Amino acid sequence: MKRIGFIINPVAGMGGSVALKGTDGMVEEAKRRGAIPVSPKRAEAFLRALKKKRAWYTCSGIMGEEACRRAGLDVEVVYEAPERTAAEDTKKAAACMAPMVDIIVFVGGDGTACDVLDAVDAQLPVLGVPAGVKMYSAVFSHTPADAAEIVNSLEELPVEEREVMDIDEEAFRKGEFRVKLKGYERTQVHRKIQAKKDVIIREGVPEFKESLAVEMDDDRVD
Template identity: 55%
Template sequence: MQRLGFLVNPIAGMGGSVGLKGTDGVVEEARRRGARPVAPERARIFARGLDKRFELFTCAPPMGQQVLEDGDRSVSVVYSPAVPTTAADTVRGARALRDAGVDLLVFVGGDGTARDVLEAIGQDIPVLGVPAGVKMYSAVFAYTPGHAAEVVNSLGEGPCFEEREVVDIDEEKFRRDQLGVSVKGYLLCPVHRHLQPSKGFGLGGEEAKRALAERVVEDMQPGVVYVLGGGSTIGAVKEALGIEGSLLGVDVVRNGHLLCTDASADDICRCLGQCNAIIVSPLGGHGFLFGRGNEQITPDIIRRVGTDCITVIAAPEKLAGLDSLKVDTGDQELDAQLRGFARVLTGHGESKLMRVE
């Protein structure tokens, strides 16, 4: 395998830090709220880890060429997108790369980008996703951009591929705190341990979640500002507090009162005080603590709160399906600080030590 296609969705992930839960159809609103592109830097992390042996094919700026040439690589450009880019450019770019005869198409984006790639080329050629979106529930993504480079570098002359599902969440429902998930189809992807598994959406274990939530509320201290991540486990904490928080967004509380619901990164910063804490639960199926679904909790916020003021909670049945926890904040230095081991609260007087990768 020598011919590699590379495609970047330059607007992927822009809605995350400003609390939009996605970028589909709301790019201008994301920009109005001060969102900055995140996909180009995620693409550069991937490119920096990529072996030099590959013959590279890509799209004109802002869809790939600028990233690869930053690394002093020789590339062939097969498609020039409109500016600003749209989903149609992803479709056309993917088809152009397929027609150029690449052995593998690497795309940088989220679930929406995966959906567009599926529409464009189906299973004509294998693909690999570099995670850069707000929503990344599909099983076609490597865990991190660095892992994506490792996957590509490991592919030899006879690589193994398998069908992996592309799912998408209805962003309009997502913004209304409803989870509407559908399987869009299947893409061919490399068989590798660094690809994230399919996301499980079952709730289950409600009694365990309630008991865990009671423990968390009992441990809360007066005057401390708590940044609460999303998901049903943290949702049980919000219910135990008696607040009308968001199920899928990030909320901020102090002394049992809601300071901000469905908060953006700027909202969180405004709420932080002298004593702060973050409470998160790993994303079911994937095990991510940061970087999936809670991009509002930015690296700057994590540093301001302090890594020693992060509490991880999870019901035992969720941890049973996870070998480790993962972080992908987009800040490699911070990720290194967060890796190691974390104590996960699982109930009254119960906890489990988990590796963080």
């Protein structure tokens, strides 16, 4: 039986719904503006679309356990998350799970992908369930249902290294566009995993900046 590590970034995507162009470093401001968590909703949509029995390892509370229980899954909690979580909790949880599981599935955006990369590098496959304001890395499925389809087919899928990208949100809020290739993670080869979005080549094109601004203002979680 495949063993799955499962991590939710509880604040992913909150900034987009209140025009913050991202949530990195802006959680309290997003809450002040009335943002509500969107990643648990996306996580539960993913979990409810699963069909094959797996062994699940997750974090306590809102970082995984609550969504898993609501979806009717039996889970083993291997990381105790604090009431107020931070990027370090994603890193610690991923590092804790890595020796126990065959793949880590995380719910978040590019920032979460970078945190997982920092923790486990490319030592095991990962899969992103899209819930952030920005997802330009090539490790995300297109939708939560697509992620479930991939997890349902793990035994049949090859693995390859794919790009992890991140946009400097603070700079973008000031009108500057900066994107970096952060590294590579291994993920499944499947038609429902997005390709790396072509942001490095086009970063100097004004029209592209405008289209990106529209995308980052859209919370994309419905």
